[in-house]
Amino acid sequence: MRIIHFILGSLILFIDWLTTPKGIQRSAEIQTAVDEQCGNITLYQYKACPFCVKVRRSLKRLSLPVETRDPKRCDNAKKELVSGSGKLKVPCLKVDNGEGDIQWLFDSKEIIGYLERRFVVE
Numbered sequence: 001m002r003i004i005h006f007i008l009g010s011l012i013l014f015i016d017w018l019t020t021p022k023g024i025q026r027s028a029e030i031q032t033a034v035d036e037q038c039g040n041i042t043l044y045q046y047k048a049c050p051f052c053v054k055v056r057r058s059l060k061r062l063s064l065p066v067e068t069r070d071p072k073r074c075d076n077a078k079k080e081l082v083s084g085s086g087k088l089k090v091p092c093l094k095v096d097n098g099e100g101d102i103q104w105l106f107d108s109k110e111i112i113g114y115l116e117r118r119f120v121v122e
Contacts, residue, residue, distance in 0.1 A: 008048075009047070009048030010048070012048050012050055012053055013047070013048055013053075016053050016056075016057065020057075020060060021057055021060050021061040022061070023060055023061060023062070023063035024061065024062060024063050024120075025063075026063065031063065034063070034064065034119060035065055037118075037119075038064050038065050038066050040095065040096040040097070040098070041064075041066045041067070041093065041094065041095050041096070042066065042067050042068075042069060042093070042094040043055060043056070043059070043066050043067070043068045043069070043091060043092070043093055043094075043111075044068075044069050044070075044071055044077060044080075044081045044090050044091065044092040044093075044094065045068055045069070045070060045090050045091045045092075046070060046071075046072050046090050047070060047072075047073075049090055049091065051090075051091055051108040052090055052091045052108075054091075054108050054112070055091045055093070055108050055111050055112060056068070058111075058112045058115055058116075059115070062115055062116070062119050062120065064115065064119060066093075069081075071088065071090065084102065084104065085104040085106075087106070089106055091106070091108055091111060092104060092105065092106050093105040093106075093111045093114065093115075095114075
């Protein structure tokens with residue numbers, strides 16, 4: 001079973017690498033503001049998880065420099081995720097709205113929808 005997971009994970013990562021989306025272009029001052037806002041956002045994810053890849057592709061497409069943490073490879077990230085959200089589930093987007101108001105989003109569609117509503121300028 002490990003071999004199958006390894007092969008599928010490698011295939012997912014290879015296809016992601018081949019088809020990496022191009023990021024949107026913003027003016028320098030708007031991108032600086034977006035970068036500052038992204039400082040309060042963290043994505044907990046596994047490298048080869050297809051739903052995590054989907055979210056990372058959206059981050060790339062939206063040109064969002066969001067910090068990523070892998071709870072499978074880092075015990076501190078695992079502890080933060082479980083203690084903060086109460087679950088060990090990825091993908092998980094942690095949004096710190098300030099003054100202790102933290103939002104945890106778990107579903108990839110919900111995460112992408114949130115990011116698009118917040119950062120896409122029509």
